[in-house]
Amino acid sequence: MPETSTLQLATRHDFARPLVLILGDQLSHELASLKQAPAESLIAFCEVEEEGRYVPHHPHKIAMMLAAMRHHAQELRDCGWQVHESRLDDPDNRQSLILEAERLAALHQCDGILVTRPGEWRLLEAFLARREEGEIPWVVLEDHRFFTTPAQFATWADGRKQLRMEYFYREQRRDTDLLMEGSEPAGGKFNHDHDNREPIPADFQSPPPPQHDHRQDALTREVLTLVDTRFGEGAEGELRHFGNLDNFNWAVTRAQALDDLAHFLAHCLADFGRHQDAIDDSDPFLFHSRLSAALNIGLLSPHEVCAAVDDAWRRGEVPVNSAEGFIRQILGWREYVRGIYWTRMPGYKQENRLSATRGLPEVFWRGDSGMRCVDQAILSTRDHAYAHHIRRLMVTGNFALLCGVKPEALCDWYLAVYVDACEWVELPNTLGMVLHADGGLMGSKPYCASGKYIDRMSNHCDRCQYSPKKVTGTHACPFNSLYWHFIERHRESLSRNPRMSLVYGSWRRMKDDKREALLQQAEAFLARLDSAADYGSGAHRAGYHPAPSSSTTDKESP
Structure with a gap:
């Protein structure tokens, strides 16, 4: 298998009736495979045991993803798509993403499986292997929901002795025009990190909590019960996964994610910059957005989030150091680490240059x-x-x-x-x-x-x-x-x-x-x-x- 940076994923397909496999972190109407899907396509969501257990994911994470998948499936169904959901507790579920997708494709007489680049090397490697070895054709499309593709990052990185995020970030600012005033960066500099290192003051008051605590509808409640049963307390009373669902309040629909974005813009962004590096003993959230989960599963796009922050700055609602500090996390770090991941895998995962040997302490x-x-x-x-x-x-x-x-x-x-x-x-x-x-x-x-x-x-x-x-x-x-x-x-x-x-x-x-x-x-x-x-x-x-x-x-x- 070649390094990912050299891989050329497909740009199109020739399927008449593909099974379009949508993964749990691809819950967007802008997904490449969905945008290329013929009207006769079967849209498939596969909840499988192996994806919930290859590491012992926190129950919040499993519940958020499953509930968001089920809500997104219903959205697509309401839009007129033919949608199949393989539920985690279905008796015919093969409990393997690839095996279940291939079972459904054969069952519904699909002529191929269409999927967008996943978020993990192990899945991409498995999908590409099926492209060569499977009985049914697979086509893997590039994911264009980010500001850059792995190929574009590889082009930027080619020939550089040091892959410093700051240089990458400045080019992204110029390319997107975010926080730019003509050809110059807002506030006269690209990086306002010097202004964003204040601790919490003695008279600190937390930002107001969201007034829109996410209502758990019947679908979400069903997922919470399922996750608590399968990934919570076992028959012997042992917690098989780290944590429980007591405080679950994550966005599982796009509407809920947009509510979270609106709350962040109104109540947190203005103070986010100067206090983004601070830690408070009693407040685990402070002025942080908690939007990363919604971004990473597709309920929000990085483009719309950065544009909203840029607009808030241009309206004079937030200082430039807060807007810049937040946009740097998404346009800079988020894009940069994704580029590092895809251009350095699979060998990157084996790196251990400091020769660390200790297992994870209890x-x-x-x-x-x-x-x-x-x-x-x-x-x-x-x-x-x-x-x-x-x-x-x-x-x-x-x-x-x-x-x-x-x-x-x-x-x-x-x-x-x-x-x-x-x-x-x-x-x-x-x-x-x-x-x-x-x-x-x-x-x-x-x-x-x-x-x-x-x-x-x-x-x-x-x-x-x-x-x-x-x-x-x-x-x-x-x-x-x-x-x-x-x-x-x-x-x-x-x-x-x-x-x-x-x-x-x-x-x-x-x-x-x-x-x-x-x-x-x-x-x-x-x-x-x-x-x-x-x-x-x-x-x-x-x-x-x-x-x-x-x-x-x-x-x-x-």
Whole structure:
């Protein structure tokens, strides 16, 4: 199988009556396969067991996708399409996406299967293999719902020594005219990140909650019952998947997603910029949009979301730093990581340049480390299937990086627990940005930090048993010693990085006894972390434990 960047997907098909397979992250009327579908086509939605269990997805994620698929199927039916839904509990369901699609195509006398590029390499590889080996023809079309295609990204990347997002983003701004004033960027610069690093003030008040809490109709309630039965508490009372459905309130229709967008524009966007990197102990959402799940499954398009933010800025309703910070996340990072994914797979998934070997600590399932910031991020993820980007990058991600967690272990965890996690966006962010496992392809230096960063950007430390001001001793913040342990552990490879020179200068100037005390402190913490494999009081206190799936654990010692 060639690298994806060299693949030429089909631009058209010759089927008279295809089965148009629509995946759970393709719930858009603008889908290429749907736009090319003849009137006689059979539109198929296949709910299959294998897609719900290859990692133990959070019940919120499974329920959101299934409910959104069923609502979208009804929309298409109302538009006059012939639609078939293979429900998860149908007795004839083959519980495999490919086998079920081929069964339906044969049953309904379709002359081929038409599908748009999926969001994961494993599925694209499987579809293309069936194109060569299957008894019924398959055609895979390019997905044009993004600002760029993988081929366009590959053209941009060709010949560049460094694939820095900032350069890609500036070209996208010029091409789309978003936040541009003629040929110049709004506010005189492309990147307003310097203005977007304020912590939460002492008198902080959360934005008002949505007044449109999503009404759960009969179809959604049916899905919630199904997911709770199949992916919730088992017969023995064990939680097979991380979290439950108690707080489920995700958009499952386009109308609901548009309500969420309207609420963000009216109540959150103006303050999003300056506080986008802040963390609050009691508010897991702050001014973040929580639109990524709706974007990633197709209920919203990135074009309309960016255009709405651009319009709000042009009307003078939001400052330029907020509009720019948000648009950069979609037009910049979202497009960039997708380009990295498709032009570097399948080899990218195996990258581990820092030679990390630790399996995923049980702390990630139990939230009982005793570190307030880490535990709050994990328990909030359990309750909401959500954490904003700084909690992912600088709390759970930073913790995993400093502890030397293997990329495959953390990638599988992020893919499982977050409602918006699709592999094309999750894998580069986790492997490249969080763990620096791609050798600096995405980031010029590791995103590692001591407890000082958490203290500066959050109010967690005031309620933690550990102090960020202490580096050794019983009450020292573990992030402090883990940070220096990481610096020493990777001295040979990272000390040559010019952006790390000041850090290694400080490490060399430390007195020998202080350096040794820091290393011993970190090693003692890591030893405790590795020994906490039993389901003790922490697990009972948190009320859950990980699903028995090798996908979420160290593959060598499940």
